[in-house]
Amino acid sequence: xxxxxxxxxGIDWGSTSLRAYLISADGAVLEEHAxxxxxxTLQGHSAFVAALQxxxxxxxxxxxxxxxQACGMVGSQHGWLDVPYVRxxxxxxxxxxxxxxxxxxxxxxxxxxxxxxxxLPPDVMRGEETQIVGALAHxxxxxxxxxxxxxxxxxxTHVAQGRIVRFATHMTGELYxxxxxxxxxxxxxxxxxxxxxxxxxxxxGAARDHGNLGLPHQLFAVRSLGVTGQLPHxxxxxxxxxxxxxxxxxxxxxxxxxxxxxxxxxxxxxAPQLCDRYQLALCxxxxxxxxxxxxxxxxxxxxxxxxxxxxSY
Amino acid sequence: xxxxxxxxxGIDWGSTSLRAYLISADGAVLEEHAxxxxxxTLQGHSAFVAALQxxxxxxxxxxxxxxxQACGMVGSQHGWLDVPYVRxxxxxxxxxxxxxxxxxxxxxxxxxxxxxxxxLPPDVMRGEETQIVGALAHxxxxxxxxxxxxxxxxxxTHVAQGRIVRFATHMTGELYxxxxxxxxxxxxxxxxxxxxxxxxxxxxGAARDHGNLGLPHQLFAVRSLGVTGQLPHxxxxxxxxxxxxxxxxxxxxxxxxxxxxxxxxxxxxxAPQLCDRYQLALCxxxxxxxxxxxxxxxxxxxxxxxxxxxxSY
Numbered sequence: 001x002x003x004x005x006x007x008x009x010g011i012d013w014g015s016t017s018l019r020a021y022l023i024s025a026d027g028a029v030l031e032e033h034a035x036x037x038x039x040x041t042l043q044g045h046s047a048f049v050a051a052l053q054x055x056x057x058x059x060x061x062x063x064x065x066x067x068x069q070a071c072g073m074v075g076s077q078h079g080w081l082d083v084p085y086v087r088x089x090x091x092x093x094x095x096x097x098x099x100x101x102x103x104x105x106x107x108x109x110x111x112x113x114x115x116x117x118x119x120l121p122p123d124v125m126r127g128e129e130t131q132i133v134g135a136l137a138h139x140x141x142x143x144x145x146x147x148x149x150x151x152x153x154x155x156x157t158h159v160a161q162g163r164i165v166r167f168a169t170h171m172t173g174e175l176y177x178x179x180x181x182x183x184x185x186x187x188x189x190x191x192x193x194x195x196x197x198x199x200x201x202x203x204x205g206a207a208r209d210h211g212n213l214g215l216p217h218q219l220f221a222v223r224s225l226g227v228t229g230q231l232p233h234x235x236x237x238x239x240x241x242x243x244x245x246x247x248x249x250x251x252x253x254x255x256x257x258x259x260x261x262x263x264x265x266x267x268x269x270x271a272p273q274l275c276d277r278y279q280l281a282l283c284x285x286x287x288x289x290x291x292x293x294x295x296x297x298x299x300x301x302x303x304x305x306x307x308x309x310x311x312s313y
Numbered sequence: 314x315x316x317x318x319x320x321x322x323g324i325d326w327g328s329t330s331l332r333a334y335l336i337s338a339d340g341a342v343l344e345e346h347a348x349x350x351x352x353x354t355l356q357g358h359s360a361f362v363a364a365l366q367x368x369x370x371x372x373x374x375x376x377x378x379x380x381x382q383a384c385g386m387v388g389s390q391h392g393w394l395d396v397p398y399v400r401x402x403x404x405x406x407x408x409x410x411x412x413x414x415x416x417x418x419x420x421x422x423x424x425x426x427x428x429x430x431x432x433l434p435p436d437v438m439r440g441e442e443t444q445i446v447g448a449l450a451h452x453x454x455x456x457x458x459x460x461x462x463x464x465x466x467x468x469x470t471h472v473a474q475g476r477i478v479r480f481a482t483h484m485t486g487e488l489y490x491x492x493x494x495x496x497x498x499x500x501x502x503x504x505x506x507x508x509x510x511x512x513x514x515x516x517x518g519a520a521r522d523h524g525n526l527g528l529p530h531q532l533f534a535v536r537s538l539g540v541t542g543q544l545p546h547x548x549x550x551x552x553x554x555x556x557x558x559x560x561x562x563x564x565x566x567x568x569x570x571x572x573x574x575x576x577x578x579x580x581x582x583x584a585p586q587l588c589d590r591y592q593l594a595l596c597x598x599x600x601x602x603x604x605x606x607x608x609x610x611x612x613x614x615x616x617x618x619x620x621x622x623x624x625s626y
Contacts, residue, residue, distance in 0.1 A: 077540075114541070120523065121534035122541045153533065169537075170529040174496055182495045183487055210433065214564025215528045216483040216557065220466065221434035224482070227390075228427070228435045244529065251527025 010301030013074035039079035067310040071110035072127035085114035091163035096307035134300030188226035199235035203242025323614030326387035352392035384423035385440035398427035404476035409620035447613030501539035512548035516555025
């Protein structure tokens with residue numbers, strides 16, 4: 001039996017939580033730790049040092065020379081170190097050149113990406129660039145593609161010749177959470193939300209067919225459908241989810257076409273449950289994703305460590 | 314000197330507050346009381362009786378035979394009495410026929426209006442129908458028009474031959490409040506928001522010119538403009554307000570054209586500060602309102618009391 005040797009400690013270090021991976025040279029995740037030590041929950045250098053020690057200390061004792069790399073909000077102005085954004089177009093080499101180390105550490109933090117054409121408002125990502133690099137590392141057909149990463153702040157990314165050339169963030173997941181918890185729409189909703197594909201697709205269809213009525217208007221239907229009894233209260237959250245994702249797809253698919261990507265592959269990258277939801281909605285638009293990938297952050301961290309020559313094999 | 318005689322006690326009884334008016338036969342407000350006794354803050358018949366006594370008791374002692382009428386959320390399922398909606402088309406006579414009295418009172422509550430064509434999701438209003446009736450009572454030119462009532466839940470109303478034939482709610486004001494208080498967008502904002510017409514119109518313009526990029530995407534620019542320093546943090550709330558109102562106007566003006574109302578008068582009815590904001594945005598779209606009216610609820614309550622023959626002079 002051949003034991004795979006670890007090549008990298010990689011950390012996907014977001015705002016509210018982190019996941020640390022012990023990664024082999026062929027991209028396999030040998031071990032994994034998760035912790036509720038998100039960048040926004042920590043303050044000051046020593047808090048970050050302690051969190052790093054907690055999730056990766058044991059690995060570092062065992063493998064003292066292993067390179068250490070992190071991506072995500074840990075590199076933001078409210079994180080450990082404000083790592084300057086790399087501007088589009090940004091590929092693995094550009095990102096590797098932008099790695100920065102907090103003082104007195106050997107941790108390298110991946111920069112986020114800035115999209116700013118000077119005409120539209122700027123857009124930013126931190127963490128998703130690494131997932132995109134990971135997707136590209138294993139799927140050569142995505143070198144010219146549209147990569148969609150659903151989430152709290154979904155990203156629609158135009159990849160050309162293996163680099164991120166532009167992207168657009170949609171704050172769909174956050175809108176869902178905020179409206180459910182804090183708006184009048186949440187008041188009729190039940191605490192438990194049974195999966196309800198019919199109600200979800202009814203919301204998607206409303207956005208697809210009547211989105212020109214405007215999201216601020218269509219959102220109110222979540223209430224009026226409940227008040228008038230036309231949709232059971234238990235189905236309202238799924239309708240809201242469908243409506244919001246539908247508006248994201250409506251705009252995102254038109255953006256994709258506007259950038260001549262309609263004939264390039266469309267990939268979904270993210271948590272399987274969420275990707276399933278997006279794929280269902282994409283099918284309702286008649287434009288299913290060509291590829292659906294689970295967590296590609298470990299592969300991206302490894303590819304960036306290679307691009308930075310932290311790993312030479 | 315002739316003293317005007319009171320003809321009606323009218324109450325605009327919303328979710329969070331109420332305003333009571335002593336109204337003369339020519340529509341003048343002789344006296345006014347406001348109280349934080351909104352329908353959603355009261356529970357049970359006796360709480361409503363006590364609130365009514367508090368705001369109108371003195372008037373009723375002085376003028377025992379005066380009719381009493383209320384509009385707004387007091388007539389909802391979470392109010393005093395669930396008064397059934399009147400269906401579109403709804404004019405003063407239809408609304409007067411739908412007045413309902415809570416047991417053992419002589420208070421008449423105005424019904425809300427239901428818009429339901431069986432194709433699109435239904436829509437509902439409670440309170441705004443009375444303001445529309447009030448606007449029509451004094452402005453004959455609005456008999457065929459588009460009446461817009463900005464607010465937490467803005468209403469765009471198609472009036473034909475003096476009746477509400479259809480309407481669309483936009484939850485613009487609530488979106489603004491919820492996103493400012495509970496989303497990532499609020500985090501960069503300053504507690505004080507100085508009026509900033511430039512930032513407001515920049516948001517309106519973004520919706521007007523690039524609204525096809527989608528509201529879930531354009532909202533994220535409120536953050537990225539702040540993070541990149543392209544808009545001062547003190548200006549972000551005004552940009553958000555402009556973006557949301559801009560999306561409402563984009564959809565509302567297209568709805569207006571779709572219902573052949575482009576050549577009919579456009580009226581704004583509501584609080585002057587909010588109407589100013591909407592008029593500024595409408596001008597940015599090149600389609601200013603023809604008429605801007607302050608609070609028309611007292612006039613509407615009086616007109617409905619007349620239509621119900623509670624007042625015969």
